[in-house]
Amino acid sequence: DAKTTQPNSMESNEEEPVHLPCNHSTISGTDYIHWYRQLPSQGPEYVIHGLTSNVNNRMASLAIAEDRKSSTLILHRATLRDAAVYYCIRAGWGAQKLVFGQGTRLTINP
Amino acid sequence: GAVVSQHPSRVICKSGTSVKIECRSLDFQATTMFWYRQFPKQSLMLMATSNEGSKATYEQGVEKDKFLINHASLTLSTLTVTSAHPEDSSFYICSASVRGRGNQPQHFGDGTRLSIL
Numbered sequence: 427d428a429k430t431t432q433p434n435s436m437e438s439n440e441e442e443p444v445h446l447p448c449n450h451s452t453i454s455g456t457d458y459i460h461w462y463r464q465l466p467s468q469g470p471e472y473v474i475h476g477l478t479s480n481v482n483n484r485m486a487s488l489a490i491a492e493d494r495k496s497s498t499l500i501l502h503r504a505t506l507r508d509a510a511v512y513y514c515i516r517a518g519w520g521a522q523k524l525v526f527g528q529g530t531r532l533t534i535n536p
Numbered sequence: 537g538a539v540v541s542q543h544p545s546r547v548i549c550k551s552g553t554s555v556k557i558e559c560r561s562l563d564f565q566a567t568t569m570f571w572y573r574q575f576p577k578q579s580l581m582l583m584a585t586s587n588e589g590s591k592a593t594y595e596q597g598v599e600k601d602k603f604l605i606n607h608a609s610l611t612l613s614t615l616t617v618t619s620a621h622p623e624d625s626s627f628y629i630c631s632a633s634v635r636g637r638g639n640q641p642q643h644f645g646d647g648t649r650l651s652i653l
Contacts (some may be wrong), residue, residue: 469644526580
């Protein structure tokens with residue numbers, strides 16, 4: 427049980443922002459929200475993670491709802507290389523195992 | 537950034553052969569390593585969690601005698617698929633993380649595609 431809900435697929439255009447939603451309505455107070463992405467025939471790649479506050483790094487931004495029941499991964503300016511399956515995962519403190527759901531397959535149109 | 541190297545990237549072998557896959561953390565010490573399996577068009581499924589110097593913890597339904605995991609050092613874990621059969625053909629992926637420093641992300645290898653004929 428991945429305990430998160432994501433749309434199966436999304437489509438966007440190159441150089442436009444992309445907002446990938448994730449629902450985690452049963453999240454516990456100590457669970458972090460992680461995002462990973464997987465390009466074809468590769469292992470997943472870490473994107474970003476957070477607990478309560480919004481987070482930014484060089485790859486993306488993570489906006490977490492105030493009640494923590496949902497979050498949004500924001501790619502500010504999509505490129506063709508951002509086409510991948512994006513996984514939103516709840517994970518507890520420390521080096522916890524990750525439970526992958528089906529993720530969102532993101533297609534970027536040139 | 538943290539790099540995890542997985543070797544080999546692809547294996548094709550006959551049924552009944554045992555296959556060993558290596559997972560190395562190149563620039564950090566991985567106290568915990570994870571092994572996943574991914575079938576075509578499916579998501580990753582965790583097989584086992586391995587802590588350095590101790591026995592691996594296997595997920596329900598994963599045969600520990602078939603999938604042997606060794607994590608003898610802080611930079612190397614190995615997965616051996618014993619007496620592999622065609623149904624073991626899959627994409628095997630390892631990841632590594634450091635325990636005890638807050639909520640750390642996992643760093644993944646590029647996977648090993650195993651094909652059993």
